Amino acid sequence: MHISYRTVPAPSPGRRNEDFVIAGPDWIAVLDGATAPAGVDSGCRHDVAWFTGRLGAALGRGLTTTPESGLVDVLSEAVREVMAAHQDGCDLTNADSPSSTVAMVRRRAETVDYLVLCDSPVALAFTDGTVTVIDDDRTEHLPGGRPYSLELVRSLRNRPGGFWVASTRPEAACEALAGSVRAEDLRGVLLATDGVTRLVQWYGRTWEQLVETAANEGPGRLIAQVREAESAHGTPGGAKRHDDATAAWVWW
Numbered sequence: 001m002h003i004s005y006r007t008v009p010a011p012s013p014g015r016r017n018e019d020f021v022i023a024g025p026d027w028i029a030v031l032d033g034a035t036a037p038a039g040v041d042s043g044c045r046h047d048v049a050w051f052t053g054r055l056g057a058a059l060g061r062g063l064t065t066t067p068e069s070g071l072v073d074v075l076s077e078a079v080r081e082v083m084a085a086h087q088d089g090c091d092l093t094n095a096d097s098p099s100s101t102v103a104m105v106r107r108r109a110e111t112v113d114y115l116v117l118c119d120s121p122v123a124l125a126f127t128d129g130t131v132t133v134i135d136d137d138r139t140e141h142l143p144g145g146r147p148y149s150l151e152l153v154r155s156l157r158n159r160p161g162g163f164w165v166a167s168t169r170p171e172a173a174c175e176a177l178a179g180s181v182r183a184e185d186l187r188g189v190l191l192a193t194d195g196v197t198r199l200v201q202w203y204g205r206t207w208e209q210l211v212e213t214a215a216n217e218g219p220g221r222l223i224a225q226v227r228e229a230e231s232a233h234g235t236p237g238g239a240k241r242h243d244d245a246t247a248a249w250v251w252w
């Protein structure tokens with residue numbers, strides 16, 4: 001399995017990248033940590049980058065040491081592992097505890113497994129030219145519609161009828177969109193955080209175009225295109241001017 005990826009923090013002095021990517025011989029995981037709103041007490045001694053790094057490492061360990069496990073089980077176990085890594089004084093019942101999206105792809109002999117939790121999609125590019133996007137867009141459809149209040153988001157996080165993220169509830173893994181497809185039907189798979197998918201959401205690109213760019217010019221080109229579009233067109237009202245951006249293209 002060939003794996004190519006690039007992750008770039010939002011251009012802002014001193015800011016850490018809250019996206020995270022980790023890959024092995026036949027798997028990759030892409031994470032996008034949720035930036036805490038200013039002034040919100042997360043109840044945790046750790047920052048978001050700590051969380052995504054720990055979770056990514058735990059996923060890598062699970063994918064490596066229990067290759068027979070399904071991706072949902074790997075994720076729930078990894079969440080459990082990170083919960084145990086918090087310290088005394090970290091309140092794991094706090095609704096603003098650090099959290100992250102998860103996108104995972106793993107090649108097995110005949111199949112490719114995928115998992116998507118929250119808004120880091122996986123695009124399956126088939127050999128017949130079609131692209132199927134696995135997109136957990138529950139954050140786009142919260143009850144009542146936008147704008148979302150902090151209280152609303154907090155009350156719906158990891159709750160039935162709301163949306164699910166990797167944080168302090170291992171059972172969130174069961175809410176992920178997960179499945180398998182035949183490897184021989186696939187040309188490759190694109191994974192991206194929402195810092196990249198704004199090319200589709202805001203700037204008029206199609207997923208087919210994103211796949212072509214990643215396949216022909218590499219995933220780093222997608223991030224360059226995001227920065228160009230952000231500078232040329234700005235961002236819709238209230239949105240961050242730039243976001244951490246990660247794209248990965250895997251093929252065989």
Ligand SMILES: [Zn+2]
Nearest residue numbers: 044045086090
């Ligand atoms: Zn903590």
